[in-house]
Amino acid sequence: MIPLVLPAQAEPGVPYVTRLGRDAGVRNQAQLIEESVNSAIFAGDHGLVEIEGVPANDLDGDVVLVDPDAGRVERLFRSGSNHNTLLVTERCDQLCVMCSQPPKKTHVDRFALLEQACRLADESALIGISGGEPTLYKNELFELIENVLRNRPDLRFHVLSNAQHFTDDDIDRLRQPLWGKVAWGIPLYAADPKLHDEIVGKSGAADALEAGLARLIMAGARIELRTVVVQQNVAILSTLARFVSTNLQPIEQWSIMQLEHIGFARGRWAQLYWDHGQDFSSISEAVDLAELRGIPVRLFNFPRCTVPAAYRELVVPSISDWKRQYAQACDSCTQKAECSGFFAWHPETAMGGLIPL
Ligand code: SF4
Structure with a gap:
């Protein structure tokens, strides 16, 4: 690491x-x-x-x-790395069952320092922003992004957000050309509002998310939907695929993600983790349906060799370079360069039985 x-x-x-x-x-x-x-x-x-x-x-x-x-x-930005993410707050208004970074009640305002850092980033860098929930400090966040992009139009941002804090007043602002350099990564776990709310631990979250997504779409924002696969939603992934392709056509990408063995997920692994190596059928069904209806799909956090060959081209080496690990068997793999292996904290016992490509 x-x-x-x-x-x-x-x-x-x-x-x-x-x-x-x-x-x-x-x-x-x-x-x-x-x-x-x-x-x-x-x-x-x-x-x-x-x-x-x-x-x-x-x-x-x-x-x-x-x-x-x-x-x-x-180290806010490691030179030459494509995996630099700024944590703008540790506060969050959700309590997701699988949260990799459980929220804190306190907030330390570092926006001014982070803005300075962005201005010093490598040329044409993509800067990730995460939390907690960054839009709990929406004004500060918007100002940081706008100030930086006016000064450094070569940069781009990717912001992870639950999208529940946008208002009608934000639509015109987000329509400005400068915001074309910003993509929003937004979690959606189920088409059924009740199940989505259960997974994120917040009543009314799905309704607020629907309103937020509508505002982002009206603003022409760039949207990546993110769905972590857990035992609670694996059976309804194809329903979610139908929902996304019917109601959220303007999105740029739907990222289906494997679970990270850290934070809340570590203690709940047995109740949450879906072993896609044993049964990929619900994931493949959802991917097929979404792609058939024109939604680009990508698979995040899946070791390439554990995914059926027909779906391997969708696998993205999504695990940040600083938190990757590989099994011993990976040394002989011809596709190691395109694979991000496992999270550094993935249980070693769950890394056996690989058949290198
Ligand atoms: S053997 Fe290792 S490097 Fe190769 S695809 Fe599997 S996990 Fe990735």
Whole structure:
């Protein structure tokens, strides 16, 4: 696993954002002045910062948030990675049964720092935004995105949201051309509102989501629907496919996702996990139906060799590079480069029996 938070000693002061690099005289960049096998010292506008745990080469070009009081740096953007996501809040108004990052009651406002970081991102980068629920701080979120894109029109955003906090007033704003650089990843777990509400742990969630999706569609927003497969919805996936293809035609993509063994799902694995390697039929039925009706489908978090050959081209290497692991058998696989393997926290006992491609 690639560490995203590293111990560090910095000169006393408030948290700040900087890019790290070897070259001198680069604006907003702290320059490498000393390095050892497993640490590096940089000098920048805020003084010295010594970062431990990785060699300097690994940090070259990263954009980090330095927190002197906490004695740590957070690697907000790892240079060259396509998997950089900013966590804007840990608060959420849902309590999904499989939540990979259980919400907290408190919120630490870091929008100003995150905006600075975005302005320093690699050219043409795709920046993920997640939570918690980012739109609980909708005004701050909108301002961050608009400010960044006015300054850096080469960037793009992908925001994970439950889409329940948009109002009619947002429609005109989201119609502006700048918002064409923003895609929304929105979870929908069942066509039946009662079941969707049960899975997300919030009464009325499905109705609010339907209203939010309607507003996004009216605004011409780019929408990716996301459905995590669990035992509770696997049998009704084809009903959901029919619902999506009938009511939500303007979406760009429907992502069907395998479960992540972390957060709430870790303790509820036996009640939630659907072993698609044993039975892929409900997933294939849903995929066939959606595609037949013109909905592009992708499969996230599925090891390629565990998916029937006819559906393998839909598998996306969706697991972020920093949290992937591979089984020993993967070493001989010809498709390892196109496969994201398993989450780093996937139970080893569930990684056996692979037949490499
Ligand atoms: S053997 Fe490993 S790398 Fe190859 S498809 Fe399976 S999980 Fe992916």
